[in-house]
Amino acid sequence: MIRASSISTPRRRPERRRCHEAAAPDADYASTSTGAATSPGVAALSRWRRLPLLCLVGVALASLWWLWQWQYAQSEAEARRHADNRLSLYGSSLQGALERFTYLPGLLAHQPQIQAALLDPAEIxxxxxxxxxxxxAERSGAEVIFLLDAEGRTLASSNHAEADSFVGHDYRFRPYFYEAMATGQGEFFAVGSTTGRPGYFVSAAVGPGAPEAAQGVLVAKVSLEALQADWRRAGEKVLLTDANGVVILSSRPEWRYRRLGELTPQAREEIRRQRQFMGEPLEPLGRRLRDDSLLVGGAGLGERLVDTTLALETLGWTMHYLMPVRPLYVSARNALMGGVAVWLALLLLALWLRERQKRQRLREREAAIIREANERLEARVVERTRELQEAQAELVQAGKLAALGTMAAGIAHELNQPLSGIRTYAANGQRLLDRGRSDAADDNFQRIQALCERLGGLIRQLKLFARKGGAREPVDLVARLDFVLELLAERCRQQGVRPRSRLPGGALWVLGDEVRVEQLLTNLxxxxxxxxxxxAEPWLEVAIEAEAERLVVTVADNGAGIPDELLEQLFDPFFTTKAVGDGLGLGLFISYGIVQDLGGRIHAGNRPSGGAWFRVELPRAQPTGLASPSSIRESQDEP
Incomplete structure (x- = not known):
């Protein structure tokens, strides 16, 4: 370890040097500042140094002004989108409330008793x-339904029994009367001259020859007070103005019968003649500002509102949705404060960088001291590295010994399969010779010779165990499967298993070598x-599916299956679920390695009805001048 005294002693000297160096700039500054008072050139240089600072201040102010304008525009656009959505909703509810009654006068005008009342001078x-x-009126929800004769006098009314009955009153001055007499239909909004309650009047001419020979008019008065109450409960500022700009419905009752614009003398005279608002003064609600916003209330005390409108088809009405401007300014102010905070953060960052530059020289001095300490540590690191390399060499040797053990186990596992086949063919050959069937026995001996050659190939491959992969050439997968099934035929017969196969016609070629493909299929x-x-009833199925760039081999059985918790360890070396002495746990491990060398993939799982499946995907190859052997026959060929 490095002693503390060896490091602390050099540190005292640079601190003393820093004290002397810190005093030097102060002296220089004092001397230059004294000269600056008498030198015009120094003053001009000082002004030039201030120019970037002034430019930076200008850029900051311009950016803050742009940020204010942009945020205000964004907030206003968002508010107008919200207003448009609300106006669509309010407009739909208003039109729906009116359309419920537009058909009613025309329907009632065709009733025989309505027409008979107009033709009956005795009023029977x-x-x-x-x-x-x-x-x-009770069933439809209309406030009043009344019948006028050709002179505008009320003959019958739904409120005939009430104190403010319409019967006997003359309404010829109302537009809904003379328009219906002229065109067959009429509509109008007004304050009732009899009841004093506002409403929407819709009318239709009555008579067989209406409207050319109309005998009277049927009128339905609809109250919109419930709709106005709903607006008030919603807590939003909603207005409905007529064609003259007079507020006829409002979520705030004190705004009703106020006007948003100026009324012409002709409009005032028409309103008076029609008695539409029954003498209401029609005072202005507010005044328009330059940005088209509406200032409601007295000067200096009013509320500034953004007015969004929606034109309606009924009588030239317009619906207004008013939003306060103050939240828009609050949003812009918050954005401005955020921009100021960013500029302050940049200013603090600049000051920090300046301080950092001042301390850079101090860090360089300290770096020299640390460099000296690092050189001493480096010598210790070299020594420790040499010790670690020696330990690593010992671990590599131990790994080689472990690999030799794995290779020995693999040799024992892989040579066991061809030896079992040789033993089977030898026993069959002996029985065939005993029966005098020398030709068949000769075929078995040839198969034994082929298995011996396969043993030789396995031994050659095991010699190259450390190298990844081997020869990669087209191999007929169907022919190799046929050979493996024939090799395992005796064992299948002993266990009572009749393998089933689902294969496409013709030869199917994969990239690999025959020995490793046979070894893979045999292990599975x-x-x-x-x-x-x-x-009890065992079955084994082998299926090959041909895809565009690969061949998929699936081996399935109806055995006990694989426990789900063991699926992840299935391809680990020396892992097996068999009893001691039945296997080394290398078959699936070797199969996994073969599939990886051939550039494929292998998966395993359980069938829902019981048993396990293994799925192998191998790269497909095109044959190069090789003969195509016959494929295995479809399903349940007895081995």
Missing amino acids: FVPQVNAFLALV LRNALDALRGV
Whole structure:
């Protein structure tokens, strides 16, 4: 370890040097500042140094002004989008409330008793019509339904029994009367001259020849007070103005019968003649500002509102949605404060960088001291590295010994399979010779010779165990599967298993070599046969599916399956679920390595109905002048 005294002693000297160096700039500054008072050139230089600072201040102010304008525009656009959505909702509710009654006068005008009341000078049918209109008004929700003759006098009304009955009153001055007499239909909004309650009037001409020979007019008065109450409960500022700009409905009752604009003398005269608002003064609600906003209230005390409008088809009405401007300014102010905070942060960052530059020289001095300490530590690191390299060499040697053990186990596992086949063919050959079937026995001996050659190939591959991969050439996968099934035929017969196959026609070629492909298929089939021990009705299925760039081999059985918790360890070396002495746990590990060398993939899982499946995906290859052997016959060929 480095002693503390060896480091602390050099540090005292640079501190003393820093004290002397710190005093030097102060002396220089004092001398230059004294000269600056008498030198015009120094003053001009000082002004030039201030120019970047002034430019920076100008840029900051311009950016803050732009940020204010941008945020205000964004907030206003968002507020107008919200207003448009709310206006669509309010407009739809208003149109729906009006359309419920537009059909009613025309429908009632065709009733025989309504027409008979207009043709009866003795008014015999009037009591029946009064009762009928009262019933229709109650069921439809209309405030009043009344019948006018050709002179505008009320003959019958649904409120005939009330104190403010319309019967006997003359309404010829109302537009809904003379428009219906002229065109067959009419509509109008006004304050009732009899009841003093506002409403929407819709009318239709009555008579067989209406409107050319109209005998009277049927009128339905609809109250919109419930709709106005809903607006008030919503807590939003909503207005409905007529064609003259007079507020006829409002979420704030004190704004009703106020006007948003100026009324022409002709409009005032028409309103007076029609008695639309029954003498209301129609005072202005507010005044328009240059930005089209509305200032409601007295000067200096009013509320500035953004006015968003929606034109309606009924009588030239316009719906207004008013939003306060103050939240828009608050949003812009908050954005401005955020911009100021950013500029302050940049200013603090600049000051910090300046301080950092001042301390850079101090760090360089300290770096020299640390460098000296690092050189001493480096010598210790070299010594420790040499010790670690020696330990690593010992670990590599131990790894080689472990690899030799794994290779020995693999040799024992892989040579066991061809030896089992040789043993089977030798036993069959002996029985065939005993029966005098020398030709068949000769075929078995040839198969033994082929297995011996395969053993030789396995030994050659095991010599290259440390190298990844081997020869990569087209191999007929169907022919190799046929060979492996024939090799395992005796064991299948002993276990009562009849392998089933689902293969496409013709040869299927994969990239690899024959020995490793046979080794892969043998390991998978032997693993399936091991799982079928003790099964009452065992079956084994091998399927090959041909895709564009690969071949998929699936081996499935109806054995006990694989526990889910063991699926992840299935391809680990020396892992097996068999009893001691039945296997080394290398078959699936070797199969996994073969598939990886051939550039494929292998998966395993359990079937829902019981048993396990293994799926191998191998790269597809095109044959190069090789003969195509015959494929295995479809399904349940007896081995």
